Amino acid sequence: MAHHAPTGADSSSAQSGASSSSPRSPKILDGKTLSRAVARTAAARVSEIRAKVGRAPGLAVILVGENPASKTYVASKHRFAKECGLETFDAHLPASVSASDLRKVIEGYNANDAVDGILLQLPLPAPLDGAEFVRLIAPEKDADGLHPANQGLLLQGAPAPRPCTPLGVMVMLDLALSGVEVNDSTTLADIPKASLAGKSAVVIGRSQLVGKPMGFLLLERNATVTFAHSKTSDLPAVCRAADVVVAAVGVPKLVKRDWVKPGAIVLDVGINRMPDGKLCGDVAYDEVAPVASAITPVPGGVGPMTVAMLISNTVENCARRNGITP
Numbered sequence: 209m210a211h212h213a214p215t216g217a218d219s220s221s222a223q224s225g226a227s228s229s230s231p232r233s234p235k236i237l238d239g240k241t242l243s244r245a246v247a248r249t250a251a252a253r254v255s256e257i258r259a260k261v262g263r264a265p266g267l268a269v270i271l272v273g274e275n276p277a278s279k280t281y282v283a284s285k286h287r288f289a290k291e292c293g294l295e296t297f298d299a300h301l302p303a304s305v306s307a308s309d310l311r312k313v314i315e316g317y318n319a320n321d322a323v324d325g326i327l328l329q330l331p332l333p334a335p336l337d338g339a340e341f342v343r344l345i346a347p348e349k350d351a352d353g354l355h356p357a358n359q360g361l362l363l364q365g366a367p368a369p370r371p372c373t374p375l376g377v378m379v380m381l382d383l384a385l386s387g388v389e390v391n392d393s394t395t396l397a398d399i400p401k402a403s404l405a406g407k408s409a410v411v412i413g414r415s416q417l418v419g420k421p422m423g424f425l426l427l428e429r430n431a432t433v434t435f436a437h438s439k440t441s442d443l444p445a446v447c448r449a450a451d452v453v454v455a456a457v458g459v460p461k462l463v464k465r466d467w468v469k470p471g472a473i474v475l476d477v478g479i480n481r482m483p484d485g486k487l488c489g490d491v492a493y494d495e496v497a498p499v500a501s502a503i504t505p506v507p508g509g510v511g512p513m514t515v516a517m518l519i520s521n522t523v524e525n526c527a528r529r530n531g532i533t534p
C-alpha cells in the first residue's frame with residue numbers, strides 16, 4: 209500500500225525542490241495497490257457504458273508464439289480485463305503464422321463492433337515486424353497507444369489513447385504529489401492531477417514505447433523536460449538537476465544515490481532479469497530510496513500500472529467511440 213512514513217519527507221519536498229541531504233523515508237509508490245484504484249475506476253465506467261451502450265467494452269488480445277514472458281503478460285491483462293467487467297477476445301496464433309493470416313486477424317477485430325481495444329503483444333517472433341502490424345490496428349481501437357496516428361495526436365495534445373506505461377507513470381507521479389493514501393475504496397477521481405509547472409523532469413531513455421511519450425506527457429503537465437539517452441554526457445549531473453527522474457533504460461541499477469537530488473521523485477520503468485533470476489529496475493533502489501521523496505519499487509511498481517492502463521485505455525476507447533464524455 210502507498211503510504212507516508214511517519215518521519216519521512218512528503219511530496220512537498222520535491223514540490224519545493226528541497227535540498228536537505230539527510231536520509232528520509234520515501235513514499236513508496238506501490239503499483240499493485242494503485243492498480244486496484246484503476247480497476248475500481250474502470251469497473252464503474254464499464255457499468256456506466258453498459259447502461260448507455262447496452263454492452264461492455266471489449267478487449268481483443270493477440271498473442272503470437274509461445275514466448276513465456278509474453279504469455280504471462282497476456283494472462284495478467286486478461287485477468288485484469290475480466291475483473292473490470294470487460295468482454296475479452298482471444299487470438300493465440302502459432303509463431304509460424306503468415307503475415308497475411310495475422311493481418312486478417314487484426315482486420316477482423318477492426319471490423320468487429322464489440323471490440324474497442326486491440327492489443328498485439330510484442331515482441332512478435334521473427335521475421336514478423338511488430339511496428340508494421342501495430343500500424344494495421346484501427347487507431348480508435350489501439351489499446352496500447354502505439355499507433356503512429358495516436359503518437360501524432362499525443363504531440364498535438366489531442367485526445368487519443370496514450371501509451372500505457374508512461375500513462376501509468378503519470379498516475380504514480382500524481383499519487384506522489386498528492387497527500388492521498390490509497391485504500392480499498394480509492395479511485396482515480398480521488399487522486400488530483402498534479403501540475404508540474406516550475407518542475408524539472410529528466411527521462412532517461414528515448415524509445416517509442418516509453419521514453420518519448422513519457423517526456424510529452426510530462427510536458428503536457430508543464431514540466432521542463434530533458435530527454436537523456438546513451439549519447440548524453442554527464443548523465444549523473446543531468447539527473448541531479450531534476451525534481452522528477454524517470455528511468456526507462458534497461459540497465460540494472462544505473463541510477464545511483466548521488467545522481468538524485470534529495471527530495472526528488474524517482475520512477476523506475478526498467479525491468480531487468482538478474483543472473484539469480486530476480487527482477488530489478490534501472491535504479492539502485494536501496495541506496496536511492498533514502499534520498500528520494502517518493503520512489504517506485506521493481507517489481508510491483510510501474511509494471512502492474514502498465515496492465516491497468518491498458519484496460520483503462522480500452523474502456524475510454526469504447527466511451528469515445530460511443531460519444532460518452534470523460
Ligand code: NAP
Nearest residue numbers: 373413414415418437438456457458477478479510511514
Ligand atoms: P529500449 O527501446 O531498449 O530503449 C532504451 C533507451 O535507453 C534508449 O533510448 C537508449 O539510448 C537508452 N540507454 C541505453 N543505455 C543507456 C545508458 N547507459 N545511459 C543512458 N541511456 C541509455 O527500451 P524500452 O522499451 O524503452 O524499455 C526500457 C526498460 O523499461 C526495459 O528494462 C524494459 O524492460 C522496461 N519496460 C518496462 C515496462 C513496464 O511495464 N514496467 C514497459 C516497457 C518497458 P539510445 O536511444 O541512445 O540507444
